[in-house]
Amino acid sequence: MDWTLKRVPAEDVRAHMTCLSGSRPCRAEPPARPSRMSATDVADWAWKHTLATGHTRFELIVSSLVECEVRARCE
Numbered sequence: 001m002d003w004t005l006k007r008v009p010a011e012d013v014r015a016h017m018t019c020l021s022g023s024r025p026c027r028a029e030p031p032a033r034p035s036r037m038s039a040t041d042v043a044d045w046a047w048k049h050t051l052a053t054g055h056t057r058f059e060l061i062v063s064s065l066v067e068c069e070v071r072a073r074c075e
């Protein structure tokens, strides 16, 4: 069976960011619950964190809702 994962466009892309700067990583994170932040929200937080601390290395995790969709075979 041929299938693909299709993104559900109505659902927001969710994102999470953690600061990994320093020999012992800072591990600061945005104050809001990760599941409620968009990629733009965490990017804005990272920029403010960089301005405040000079830290520049972050782990960025982005997730979105997808559906498994069966494709008709071309025979």
Ligand SMILES: [Zn+2]
Pocket: 019, 020, 021, 026, 027, 028, 049, 053, 055
């Ligand atoms: Zn930091």
